Amino acid sequence: xxxxxxxxxxxLPVIRDVIETIExxxxxxxxxVRDCPHPLLKRFTQQELTDEACPxxxxxxxxxxxxxPSRQTLMQIAHYLECSMAxxxxxxxxxxxxxxxLELTGSDLRQxxxxxxxxxxxxxxxALLVTHxxxxxxxxGSFQRLFEFLPLSEIPETQRYVLPLFFRHDMPVRKRSSFxxxxxxxxxxxxxxxxxxxxxxxRLYQFEPWYQELVxxxxxxxxxxxxxxxxxxxxxxxxxxxxLLCRNTITGEWQPIQLKQIRISICxxxxxxxxxxxxxxxxxxxxxAALNSIETSTTPVVHSF
Numbered sequence: 001x002x003x004x005x006x007x008x009x010x011x012l013p014v015i016r017d018v019i020e021t022i023e024x025x026x027x028x029x030x031x032x033v034r035d036c037p038h039p040l041l042k043r044f045t046q047q048e049l050t051d052e053a054c055p056x057x058x059x060x061x062x063x064x065x066x067x068x069p070s071r072q073t074l075m076q077i078a079h080y081l082e083c084s085m086a087x088x089x090x091x092x093x094x095x096x097x098x099x100x101x102l103e104l105t106g107s108d109l110r111q112x113x114x115x116x117x118x119x120x121x122x123x124x125x126x127a128l129l130v131t132h133x134x135x136x137x138x139x140x141g142s143f144q145r146l147f148e149f150l151p152l153s154e155i156p157e158t159q160r161y162v163l164p165l166f167f168r169h170d171m172p173v174r175k176r177s178s179f180x181x182x183x184x185x186x187x188x189x190x191x192x193x194x195x196x197x198x199x200x201x202x203r204l205y206q207f208e209p210w211y212q213e214l215v216x217x218x219x220x221x222x223x224x225x226x227x228x229x230x231x232x233x234x235x236x237x238x239x240x241x242x243x244l245l246c247r248n249t250i251t252g253e254w255q256p257i258q259l260k261q262i263r264i265s266i267c268x269x270x271x272x273x274x275x276x277x278x279x280x281x282x283x284x285x286x287x288x289a290a291l292n293s294i295e296t297s298t299t300p301v302v303h304s305f
Contacts, residue, residue: 011066014096018069019060021094022049025081044081053080071097082207100204103132104269113137116266116274124292125276127264132201132271133214134162134194142291143277146246148172161214162275163194164221174222176245183243183256190242190261191227201271241280246287257284 030044042048050057053076059065069077074095078088089099104112109131116129117138126143128136139152150171152160159165166173178184205211219225241258248255258280263273279285 011068014068014094015060015066017094018074018091021091022057022077022081025083025087025091029081042080049077049080053077068095071095084208085204088204101269103271104267109272112267112272116272119264119266120274123264123274123276125278125288126291127274127276128162129272129274130162134198134201136160136162136165137272142288145291146244146277146287147176158217161218163191163198164218164224166191166194167222167224169222177243179243179245179256183245186240186243188227189240192230193239195228242277248287248290255283255287257281257287259284 026044026046026049029042033042033044038044046058046061054060054069054073056065056067056069057077060069071092074091074097075088078091081087083091085100085102092099103109113129120127120129120138120140123140126146127140128143129138130136136152139149143149144151155165165171166177168174174187177190178187199206202211215228219228241260243256243258245254245256247253259277260280262276262278264276265273279288
């Protein structure tokens, strides 16, 4: 069935805006690689964009197609053009789609973080309060004691990220999480899953300068880069219980315990959120009970900056 003239007339301004936006972004990228070749040898030509991201792009350019690209196609184009988050939303708005939700900022973020601290105070489990970059905003007293973690006030603000802290050899977390072959395998699975979570949570930011700088800082820690670059894909069947060698706070004895990590949402968005640890065996439950008995006998403490 042929489209009516009125439908075509409504689409023409949208298609024009989409093409103009894509071409402006494409030409800017092409100018950037003119004297400095792209690491992946991208040339950012119209033909290459058609081949790599949008098979109908040439038809749009010459007017053979009057179909506005789908949201998914626009995201493919944005990825090919290595768009920033603002540029992605600019492209979506040109096609009259809703923009991607940005992370909370300002007073909205502060309000949710305060709610997260209040929820963490009520949890009987060790927990961290983190943002979408896995930046640690607060840490429960039981988590600090379980992992012999430094108070956040003693960790530089630029180093308060979950991933690199769990790689550092000068902190006890890694050593006590990889004390034999089985625990080392569980630690590696957890590391790869954490890296996947970070990448997925920030997939729209991967071409932002702050993201690339942050990843470079992570990769400067121990052997983080090796795990970051291996690109292994895990599914739910690969999940292993976390194992930790810990000291019973009552008997003083060292013993292995098994844990499971869960994520607790605070608001309608995925982040900020609480990352808490649940006990999976009797040894872990005994240790947690001892941690809670210490916490209830003192003033509850949540370390934050």
